[in-house]
Amino acid sequence: MVLASLLVLVSIPFDLFPLLRGPAPYPPEWQWAFRPEGPAHPLLAAAACALALLALLGASGGAWALRHPTTAARTLVAGAILLGCGLQIALLARESGHPLRTLMSRTQSRSFTSYHAVAISPEARDPVSYVRHHAERLPALARSAKHAATHPPGPVLYYRAALALCEASPPLTDALLGAAEVPDREFRPPATRAARAAALLGALLLGLLGACTAWPITHLAMALGIEAVSAARLAVLWVLLPGPALMTPQFDQALALPAVAATTLLLAASHGRGTWKAAGAGLLGGVAIFTSYGAVVFLAIGGLAALAASGAGQGRRPTLLAGLAGGMAALTAFGLPAVLGHHPVNAMLTALSIHREMYTAPRSYALWLLFNPLDLALFLGVPLAIAGLLLSRGSIRRATSGAALSAIDRFRLATFGGVGLLVLLGVTRGEVGRLWIPLMPLLLVASLAGPREPRLGDVLLKGVLLAALTLTIGSYWIV
Numbered sequence: 001m002v003l004a005s006l007l008v009l010v011s012i013p014f015d016l017f018p019l020l021r022g023p024a025p026y027p028p029e030w031q032w033a034f035r036p037e038g039p040a041h042p043l044l045a046a047a048a049c050a051l052a053l054l055a056l057l058g059a060s061g062g063a064w065a066l067r068h069p070t071t072a073a074r075t076l077v078a079g080a081i082l083l084g085c086g087l088q089i090a091l092l093a094r095e096s097g098h099p100l101r102t103l104m105s106r107t108q109s110r111s112f113t114s115y116h117a118v119a120i121s122p123e124a125r126d127p128v129s130y131v132r133h134h135a136e137r138l139p140a141l142a143r144s145a146k147h148a149a150t151h152p153p154g155p156v157l158y159y160r161a162a163l164a165l166c167e168a169s170p171p172l173t174d175a176l177l178g179a180a181e182v183p184d185r186e187f188r189p190p191a192t193r194a195a196r197a198a199a200l201l202g203a204l205l206l207g208l209l210g211a212c213t214a215w216p217i218t219h220l221a222m223a224l225g226i227e228a229v230s231a232a233r234l235a236v237l238w239v240l241l242p243g244p245a246l247m248t249p250q251f252d253q254a255l256a257l258p259a260v261a262a263t264t265l266l267l268a269a270s271h272g273r274g275t276w277k278a279a280g281a282g283l284l285g286g287v288a289i290f291t292s293y294g295a296v297v298f299l300a301i302g303g304l305a306a307l308a309a310s311g312a313g314q315g316r317r318p319t320l321l322a323g324l325a326g327g328m329a330a331l332t333a334f335g336l337p338a339v340l341g342h343h344p345v346n347a348m349l350t351a352l353s354i355h356r357e358m359y360t361a362p363r364s365y366a367l368w369l370l371f372n373p374l375d376l377a378l379f380l381g382v383p384l385a386i387a388g389l390l391l392s393r394g395s396i397r398r399a400t401s402g403a404a405l406s407a408i409d410r411f412r413l414a415t416f417g418g419v420g421l422l423v424l425l426g427v428t429r430g431e432v433g434r435l436w437i438p439l440m441p442l443l444l445v446a447s448l449a450g451p452r453e454p455r456l457g458d459v460l461l462k463g464v465l466l467a468a469l470t471l472t473i474g475s476y477w478i479v
Contacts (some may be wrong), residue, residue: 001386005465008382012472013038020378021477022371022430028362030430033478039094043471046090050240050467053083057236057463060229061456069228076232077214084211084239088248091474100180100200107159107199107249108191114145115251116199119159120190127160132341138350142358150355152347153337154291155251162205163198173197203249210253210437214238216261217441223267224309224408226449233459234444240466241444243379243437246479251291252437258284259295260441262325263302269321270310282325286332288438293348297427298438299329301418305442308414309407363429372423372432378473379433380440380447383465388447392416412446419443433479 011017015034022031056079059065065072092099106112123137124130134153141149148156166173176197187193214235221231239245244253265281288295303322310318334344377385395409419439428435448454
């Protein structure tokens with residue numbers, strides 16, 4: 001594990017193995033661009049955030065944490081969220097200019113993410129009308145706003161809500177633009193001062209939601225039998241993973257929160273007040289699907305892992321609760337928007353067809369059978385990927401020998417099995433280091449929750465390697 005991580009860390013700055021970035025040429029195949037000159041500015045603040053997170057991990061083994069495990073776990077999670085947000089912003093210093101200005105410009109860019117551009121356009125001025133005519137507008141959006149053309153209305157409405165908030169509160173607009181050091185002058189519509197502030201507000205909230213995934217990760221690990229402090233250590237590792245830390249601002253990092261929270265609620269539903277928890281899981285799942293059609297796959301893998309861990313084969317209750325969650329998700333994502341005149345099935349089929357034409361069909365299926373797992377391993381973190389494979393081998397050995405499997409074993413086999421099936425399906429070809437971020441919380445837990453509590457020394461070592469990998473990829477790859 002250490003040797004493989006060091007090999008990757010040494011190869012990235014010198015681009016010794018360009019295929020680590022993906023197959024060329026791009027287009028049509030996907031390859032992360034190389035930045036031979038390194039970051040525009042030293043990532044000193046990012047390194048400081050990473051060191052503070054590692055210090056949190058080290059402090060979790062102290063006498064105070066041992067005496068007050070519940071309080072220590074909450075402190076770890078809160079620290080992970082705050083420092084994780086700081087790490088995301090500090091990593092943007094690799095670009096020239098103010099980090100918050102970089103965040104704003106990424107959001108406003110039609111090539112990086114086109115949701116904000118559509119949200120401030122006249123077509124989205126009336127949100128109800130936008131939802132009602134969403135399906136019929138997708139073909140036109142495919143020429144000017146590819147991201148919006150391949151997704152449900154949720155992301156555009158998200159930025160429309162941010163715009164409404166900034167328009168209603170000039171002090172908020174002034175504070176956001178002042179923080180980003182945007183010149184104090186008027187801008188032409190549609191890129192008004194409020195629109196620019198909304199871009200920054202939306203981007204910051206996406207990063208916060210991604211960092212807040214640390215909270216349900218902790219509860220998921222605890223539901224699988226991991227002690228509170230050890231579970232909270234996984235929350236700290238989450239914000240150090242290259243994918244969630246480097247992909248700001250993307251909805252993929254924010255989708256991790258409802259996806260893992262839905263899995264956690266579904267797993268907990270079999271232990272008292274299951275109906276309400278399953279309904280909550282479905283509601284969160286519906287919100288995720290209204291944001292990205294791909295969330296259906298992530299929720300399915302998480303749901304199967306939760307069912308496996310709860311021992312669904314020992315009774316009908318977990319299966320019935322999963323059915324309730326699925327029904328609630330479908331109602332939230334498709335039924336409620338249909339009341340406003342949306343045509344969810346037509347919109348989904350059109351968006352998926354556009355996605356296949358632009359991103360899937362032009363790329364080689366066989367090629368991405370190899371490179372998708374590689375890309376996932378790099379942005380999940382090489383040490384976690386190797387640890388997960390080793391633990392999976394042990395789980396498979398116990399399963400084939402007829403030994404009783406623990407909840408963690410069943411969860412791990414279902415998670416890695418679901419990801420393996422997703423690779424074989426080939427519906428995603430490239431960029432999985434970003435697109436599969438919602439699966440990374442499940443893989444994080446499955447890769448570190450073993451038969452015994454993970455030792456602090458092992459967790460610290462993985463934390464150091466993850467921090468180094470995140471800083472190195474951020475310095476030399478354009479992501």
